[in-house]
Amino acid sequence: MAKITFITTDESSITLEATSGSVMELAVQNNVAGIDGDCGGVCSCATCHVHVDPAHLDKTGDASEIEKDMLELDDNANEYSRLCCQLEVSDQLDGVILRVAQ
């Protein structure tokens, strides 16, 4: 069981619990504003962009080359950017805070 907190662009916060699946799926199922997940989670659409709270980077680890290539051309991307379809829910993510990108 992992608790995952999303902070949307209007600064509202929502904390969700899950045991499996991707973080994008969790966000879409709970209507987290700004997470669309158009491609269903295959890293093709970049509509699930989040910024990991800097204090929680060790929980998410590094993005793959393919994910980095996608983010490279996103004007709102920075060193904390991830596509959350590539984050699998696990105990390791427990307590993570993710800010939904613009």
Place this chain on the structure above:
Amino acid sequence: MKKSKLADPFEQARLESGIGKMDDQNDPVTMLLRLKDVRKTAHNWKVFQSGAKPGRIVVPSEVNIRDTRQIPFEVDPPEHGDYRKLVEPWFKRPLEADYQAALTKQINEIVDEALSLDDIEVVSDFSLRLQSRALTLLLNTPYSEADTWIGWGTHVFRSEGDSLDGDKANILYDYIDEQIERASENPSDDLYSVLLNSELNGRKLTKEEVKGVMILTFAGGRDTVINAVTNSIAYFAEHPESLARLNDEPEITGKAVEELIRYFSPLTHMGRVVTEDTQVCEHAAKADSRVSLCWASANRDASVFENPNEVVLDRKLNPHVGFGFSHHNCLGATHARQIMQILLTSLAQKVKSIDILDYEENIEDLDQFKRKVGYEKIKVKFNPK
């Protein structure tokens, strides 16, 4: 397995030079073939513009048959963003349960009918009908309108042997003009009426702007959807094990849709007009020349996709550009994805196997390359479970 195969004609050029050359009505096009170059160029709207003369970024060019600017497709940021924001909620309606239920009913009916026949020509009698009927949902117009659109045939801009047919295009433009007038006099809750009533930066959209959105909606989702649907039928005919797998593991259907879109790449490429002397893939590109973003080639780039020429139904990492990339990614993608998702589900539930009886491939002539994009005709027999 040969009948459903879509070969990659770009591989050698993609590896050797990264570009291809195509003449198009004396307005040549430099085709970008590598995924990274395609993405970078799609993103760089200042140097590679969409807001050129209407019709010029399309290949083959439509400058001789169209004056109306397609919106938001032929507009650059920041205006593009205003238009996109305006139309986006409407084009996300396919995510709603009612929409999906209506689309499921339509698609199940067509599949059931195909199963009841001895044989069926898929392009005209399955895919065109499916696409046209589904479009009534996207436009929120009466179902009966689909009969008119089916009557136009498979290509809005093309007729047999003639890649650009101005008369055919006029049928569409005249029809859209009539519909805009009708909606203007008697507003309803269809897309024409909603657009006519929309405000952009404090003013109403003009009829010409509404026409621009409507032409895009009709033209952008016609051949592309027809090819995606037809190619799916051909693929499943030669891969009954994939149909069985989708029935056993419906949770992979979304991934299968993305993979088929990658493999089919229903739109081969889309152009941009270069605004300043620059380079693409280390080749000079002059101001006012054209480049194209070759989605079909990028989607077979072996530096990104493992086994790019195979359909891997549950491909997990699939950063394809079948719906384009960046600002101008496909406005109709939500609708198209739902069509494919529901079609695959329906086929997996109802169809045991499909036999290909006869077919004629549709080969695009891109000068340096010849690419199979689908079928002119393909007659099959659907076998029920």
